[in-house]
Amino acid sequence: MAAPPSQPPRPTLFGRLSLPERNFVADALRAETVGGVLLLVAAVAALIWANTFGSSYAAVSSFHFGPEALGLHLSVAHWAADGLLAVFFFVAGVELKREMVAGELRDPKAAVLPVAAALCGMAVPAVVYTLTVVVGGGSRAGWAVPTATDIAFALAVLAVIGASLPSALRAFLLTLAVVDDLFAILIIAIFFTDTLDFLALGGAVVGLAVFYVLLRAGVRGWYVYLPLALVIWGLMYNSGVHATIAGVAMGLMLRCSRREGESQSPGERVEHLVRPLSAGIAVPLFALFSAGVTLKGDAVAGVFTRPETLGVVLGLVVGKAVGVFGGTWLVTRFTKARLNEDLAWADVFALAALAGIGFTVSLLIGELAFTGDEDMINEVKAAVLLGSLIAAVLSGVLLKLRVRRYRALYEAEELDEDRSGVPDVYEQDDPDYHLRMAALYEGKAAEHRRLAEQAGGASGKPDSPA
Numbered sequence: 001m002a003a004p005p006s007q008p009p010r011p012t013l014f015g016r017l018s019l020p021e022r023n024f025v026a027d028a029l030r031a032e033t034v035g036g037v038l039l040l041v042a043a044v045a046a047l048i049w050a051n052t053f054g055s056s057y058a059a060v061s062s063f064h065f066g067p068e069a070l071g072l073h074l075s076v077a078h079w080a081a082d083g084l085l086a087v088f089f090f091v092a093g094v095e096l097k098r099e100m101v102a103g104e105l106r107d108p109k110a111a112v113l114p115v116a117a118a119l120c121g122m123a124v125p126a127v128v129y130t131l132t133v134v135v136g137g138g139s140r141a142g143w144a145v146p147t148a149t150d151i152a153f154a155l156a157v158l159a160v161i162g163a164s165l166p167s168a169l170r171a172f173l174l175t176l177a178v179v180d181d182l183f184a185i186l187i188i189a190i191f192f193t194d195t196l197d198f199l200a201l202g203g204a205v206v207g208l209a210v211f212y213v214l215l216r217a218g219v220r221g222w223y224v225y226l227p228l229a230l231v232i233w234g235l236m237y238n239s240g241v242h243a244t245i246a247g248v249a250m251g252l253m254l255r256c257s258r259r260e261g262e263s264q265s266p267g268e269r270v271e272h273l274v275r276p277l278s279a280g281i282a283v284p285l286f287a288l289f290s291a292g293v294t295l296k297g298d299a300v301a302g303v304f305t306r307p308e309t310l311g312v313v314l315g316l317v318v319g320k321a322v323g324v325f326g327g328t329w330l331v332t333r334f335t336k337a338r339l340n341e342d343l344a345w346a347d348v349f350a351l352a353a354l355a356g357i358g359f360t361v362s363l364l365i366g367e368l369a370f371t372g373d374e375d376m377i378n379e380v381k382a383a384v385l386l387g388s389l390i391a392a393v394l395s396g397v398l399l400k401l402r403v404r405r406y407r408a409l410y411e412a413e414e415l416d417e418d419r420s421g422v423p424d425v426y427e428q429d430d431p432d433y434h435l436r437m438a439a440l441y442e443g444k445a446a447e448h449r450r451l452a453e454q455a456g457g458a459s460g461k462p463d464s465p466a
Contacts, residue, residue: 013113013332014168014340032174035279036156039359042284043291043385050292061289071238077289081364084282086233086247088360091278092181093251094271101257102265104175113331114172118179120327121355122147125319129311136307142369142380144191146315146387148184148361151177152279154354157392158399164410165399168340169351176324176355184361188242192368201239204246207232212253215266242368283360290363293382300386308376309383312366316356316387317394324352342409350398356391358384 050057066072066079074082099105104114125146133140151174158165165173211228229250237243256267264272303309328348331337339345366380399406414423 012340013328013337014166014172014343032152032279033155033159035275035283036152036154037159038280038284039150039152039287040156042287043359046288046290046292047295047385049288050294054294057292061292070234072234080286080289081367082237082243083233084286085360085364086244087274087278087282088247088286089181089185089244090247090251091271091275092178092185093248094254094256094267094274095178095251096182096248097252097254098256098265098267098271099175099178104171105179112335113328113337114175114179116331117172117324117327117352118176118183120330121149121176121320121324121352122180122183124323124326125315128319129315132311132314133307136310138307138311139370139376142308142312142366144184144187145312145362145366145369145380145384146319146358147180147187148358148365149177149180149320149355150357150359150361150388152283153357153359153388153392154395157354157357157396160396164403164407165351166342166406166409167413169343169347169406173351173354180355181361184365185245185248188365188368189245192365193241196240197238200235201241204232204235204239204241207235208246208249208253211250215253215255244364286360287363290367291359291381291385293378293385295382300382302379303383303386306379309379312362312380312383313387313390316358316362316384317353317390320356320358320391321349321353321394324355325349328352344402346398347402350395350402353391353398354395356395357388358391359388362388 046057061077062075064073064075066074096105105111126143129143129146130140132138133142154173154177207228211225211232214224214228229246232250233243233246236246251267254265254267254270256265258265258268303313325345325348329345332339339348362384363381366384367377370376370380
């Protein structure tokens with residue numbers, strides 16, 4: 001009787017990454033963590049400045065400069081939100097392109113998890129906010145505020161609590177944030193564009209076409225692309241479409257696949273150069289001029305009494321955790337995938353709670369959603385800060401409960417006993433691995449015997465038979 005055909009192995013959620021992907025994730029998250037710490041410092045500085053020398057903070061934030069004839073006579077806060085954040089979204093565009101051609105989003109089967117988690121992680125907070133304001137009789141304009149995740153802020157929390165997450169969980173968090181940024185960009189482009197200047201928009205499209213042709217022609221030199229990028233940004237701003245969309249579009253045009261003989265693709269090389277500018281200057285300066293919430297009287301307590309602000313807090317803390325966790329569970333429910341046996345669903349929920357930190361993009365969407373209502377903008381910003389803080393504390397506690405398990409998994413991934421520069425878990429699939437390890441241990445044993453003999457000779461005593 002013929003044996004039944006063997007079933008293909010079930011895919012594993014949060015399984016071990018390939019070595020190149022593991023190295024890329026480690027480098028990317030290291031840079032994001034540094035940026036997250038700077039972001040925290042900038043946010044704290046903004047709060048202190050706004051609540052101690054409020055008049056000077058307001059004066060600097062509202063100071064206008066720039067060529068008025070080009071429609072770019074903007075305030076400092078406006079330049080930070082529309083100008084500097086374009087750099088942040090440019091890096092996000094490059095990251096998204098790389099994920100689609102070389103990362104987790106390249107394989108449709110692997111992409112299901114982060115896409116489902118990101119979609120649910122944006123839909124559920126929007127529903128939570130909407131239900132809250134409908135019941136409380138508030139404005140539904142801020143439905144998109146709690147939908148964003150701030151990866152830099154989240155990684156800063158991880159750095160503070162010292163949770164050495166396994167590489168698969170860290171990669172999921174990074175990919176989740178990249179997909180989250182994509183949908184946030186679409187929300188900004190679709191829902192926060194009121195009027196269009198088709199002439200300026202057409203000019204921006206032509207500029208993007210020129211940008212693309214130059215890239216494909218292999219033209220190199222920052223002195224070519226930087227002026228062109230500024231022109232595209234200016235035209236996009238004047239078109240009525242949020243200017244950060246220009247940054248995303250240019251980032252998506254870069255080639256992120258490596259050709260023969262290349263150690264880095266052009267996209268990876270440019271991202272490596274621009275990321276420090278984004279994480280170290282652009283995003284912290286945006287936070288400095290956006291997080292300056294005036295905490296007067298019962299401003300914090302009032303967050304829980306006004307439907308719009310309560311909706312933001314609940315959306316970030318409850319909606320994000322339930323949405324990301326639910327999206328992950330649905331993947332296992334409706335596909336053949338199963339959770340990594342080294343992890344538990346509690347780990348997924350802790351990571352989902354961490355995704356509730358929605359700082360940078362949430363602040364930006366809050367400003368766009370309530371344009372013209374400065375009091376409401378201030379209160380929504382307070383809600384974003386408070387909701388992100390609660391999510392950070394909650395996720396920190398949950399991750400801390402499992403930190404020993406994470407550290408053991410992380411150390412097992414990083415173990416490199418033969419000092420080859422490649423972790424041993426990645427070499428175990430190598431047919432010569434066991435031979436090399438046996439030779440290594442034999443060499444160590446011979447070295448120990450030699451040292452013991454030298455010690456015995458120096459003391460004038462014979463070596464122990466043991």
